[in-house]
Amino acid sequence: xxxxxxxxxxxxxxxxxxxxxxxxxxxxxxxxxxxxxxxxxxxxxxxxxxxxxxxxxxxxxxxxxxxxxxxxxxxxxxxxxxxxxxxxxxxxxxxxxxxxxxxxxxxxxxxxxxxxxxxxxxxxxxxxxxxxxxxxxxxxxxxxxxxxxxxxxxxxxxxxxxxxxxxxxxxxxxxxxxxxxxxxxxxxxxxxxxxxxxxxxxxxxxxxxxxxxxxxxxxxxxxxxxxxxxxxxxxxxxxxxxxxxxxxxxxxxxxxxxxxxxxxxxxxxxxxxxxxxxxxxxxxxxxxxxxxxxxxxxxxxxxxxxxxxxxxxxxxxxxxxx
Amino acid sequence: xxxxxxxxxxxxxxxxxxxxxxxxxxxxxxxxxxxxxxxxxxxxxxxxxxxxxxxxxxxxxxxxxxxxxxxxxxxxxxxxxxxxxxxxxxxxxxxxxxxxxxxxxxxxxxxxxxxxxxxxxxxxxxxxxxxxxxxxxxxxxxxxxxxxxxxxxxxxxxxxxxxxxxxxxxxxxxxxxxxxxxxxxxxxxxxxxxxxxxxxxxxxxxxxxxxxxx
Numbered sequence: 001x002x003x004x005x006x007x008x009x010x011x012x013x014x015x016x017x018x019x020x021x022x023x024x025x026x027x028x029x030x031x032x033x034x035x036x037x038x039x040x041x042x043x044x045x046x047x048x049x050x051x052x053x054x055x056x057x058x059x060x061x062x063x064x065x066x067x068x069x070x071x072x073x074x075x076x077x078x079x080x081x082x083x084x085x086x087x088x089x090x091x092x093x094x095x096x097x098x099x100x101x102x103x104x105x106x107x108x109x110x111x112x113x114x115x116x117x118x119x120x121x122x123x124x125x126x127x128x129x130x131x132x133x134x135x136x137x138x139x140x141x142x143x144x145x146x147x148x149x150x151x152x153x154x155x156x157x158x159x160x161x162x163x164x165x166x167x168x169x170x171x172x173x174x175x176x177x178x179x180x181x182x183x184x185x186x187x188x189x190x191x192x193x194x195x196x197x198x199x200x201x202x203x204x205x206x207x208x209x210x211x212x213x214x215x216x217x218x219x220x221x222x223x224x225x226x227x228x229x230x231x232x233x234x235x236x237x238x239x240x241x242x243x244x245x246x247x248x249x250x251x252x253x254x255x256x257x258x259x260x261x262x263x264x265x266x267x268x269x270x271x272x273x274x275x276x277x278x279x280x281x282x283x284x285x286x287x288x289x290x291x292x293x294x295x296x297x298x299x300x301x302x303x304x305x306x307x308x309x310x311x312x313x314x315x316x317x318x319x320x321x322x
Numbered sequence: 323x324x325x326x327x328x329x330x331x332x333x334x335x336x337x338x339x340x341x342x343x344x345x346x347x348x349x350x351x352x353x354x355x356x357x358x359x360x361x362x363x364x365x366x367x368x369x370x371x372x373x374x375x376x377x378x379x380x381x382x383x384x385x386x387x388x389x390x391x392x393x394x395x396x397x398x399x400x401x402x403x404x405x406x407x408x409x410x411x412x413x414x415x416x417x418x419x420x421x422x423x424x425x426x427x428x429x430x431x432x433x434x435x436x437x438x439x440x441x442x443x444x445x446x447x448x449x450x451x452x453x454x455x456x457x458x459x460x461x462x463x464x465x466x467x468x469x470x471x472x473x474x475x476x477x478x479x480x481x482x483x484x485x486x487x488x489x490x491x492x493x494x495x496x497x498x499x500x501x502x503x504x505x506x507x508x509x510x511x512x513x514x515x516x517x518x519x520x521x522x523x524x525x526x527x528x529x530x531x532x533x534x535x536x
Contacts, residue, residue, distance in 0.1 A: 231402065
């Protein structure tokens with residue numbers, strides 16, 4: 001022990017420490033609970049639908065014929081392996097969110113991945129590797145994953161690194177504000193304001209041209225960004241409009257204003273050299289769009305917060321870079 | 323390489339923020355470290371308990387959890403700090419616990435005779451600490467303190483998670499446009515390495531100048 005103090009029994013000091021730590025932990029624990037305002041689980045009353053696609057949709061989904069899968073192709077390797085290895089998220093509400101109770105991953109992206117697995121293997125076996133948006137290109141180039149389903153916006157710059165099948169979904173950025181805010185009515189009113197964005201989302205690059213002079217602060221996850229908006233760290237939250245719509249349903253303190261001001265075309269990220277696999281995935285997209293599976297998945301997931309029925313699926317190859 | 327050179331100003335701003343975070347948080351952590359190390363060797367049992375509790379709490383909670391709690395939980399009880407200030411406070415408090423332990427180790431290298439001699443010539447606790455114990459104790463642990471400063475530098479990248487645009491977040495933003503993760507993050511990694519090397523060199527210099535050869 002120290003050289004400046006008198007004797008001090010070890011047992012007593014340990015007991016004191018333990019008590020103090022317990023008290024401190026209890027205190028921080030409470031702070032954490034009150035910090036997040038009533039998190040809504042997917043499938044809770046916060047959403048209109050149940051946010052889950054019915055089993056019958058999987059059962060009716062198409063399966064590729066043996067003629068579609070030549071020996072030695074990527075599809076053949078996936079079929080032999082028995083599962084599809086995808087890169088995605090576990091924390092994107094309505095798109096790919098792991099249900100903390102059942103452990104399954106639910107949402108539009110997750111279901112599309114399961115349907116592709118069903119098409120190749122015959123059963124919806126997917127292994128999801130959670131990847132950051134920073135590493136998608138590197139993971140695809142290294143073939144660490146077969147495909148990326150992660151609201152992967154198709155851009156010409158990215159298309160020099162990876163191949164995009166699709167687009168399989170289009171969406172757009174919209175503006176969310178606090179309920180009592182009447183000064184912001186559209187993205188034009190954001191000039192000079194502090195705007196919250198999701199880190200590594202299209203909003204980071206779209207905002208400087210859509211609202212010149214706005215100041216950005218970026219948060220890692222959607223719940224954090226929502227919390228920051230409600231705690232007045234910024235005047236508005238710019239995010240994909242489906243995410244904002246689900247956020248507004250779960251949080252009475254916020255609302256979505258104006259129409260989406262961009263068009264984002266999301267593609268399925270694939271290895272750039274593997275043109276055979278890209279063609280195969282595009283053929284599969286054509287099939288599920290034609291037979292109505294695509295619309296059923298949309299209605300089961302994103303359709304639970306967006307009014308009106310399923311939109312027309314985007315035309316394949318319609319985005320610059322796909 | 324183009325991915326880096328086309329965005330030098332964005333990356334440069336990030337680098338400056340990282341350096342600011344590191345410098346301010348290091349100063350804060352040093353002050354806290356000295357105070358807490360002093361508490362841990364104080365003759366009053368209550369003060370020792372406070373020092374021990376501080377170290378055990380902040381050494382045993384992950385920095386990211388502390389940052390998220392500080393940024394998102396405090397506003398619910400009406401306390402809101404700007405994001406940069408929040409990051410500085412949390413990193414300083416967290417690294418202060420590690421520095422306190424390093425400084426305490428340094429104090430324990432000072433011979434008991436030194437403290438007894440200081441008391442014998444009539445110095446108070448504070449005086450003996452200031453003039454006898456700390457000057458010798460700190461010189462013994464310059465290297466460990468330097469290592470903690472490097473760890474602090476690396477930990478500033480976690481501030482990206484709570485909205486501070488430092489070097490890591492700037493690299494993320496550039497990568498979002500360029501989709502060149504290997505080039506962009508290698509560049510950011512080299513910048514961190516350079517900063518760490520500078521801290522290492524300064525530490526080495528201080529050690530050669532100040533360490534007591536025993």
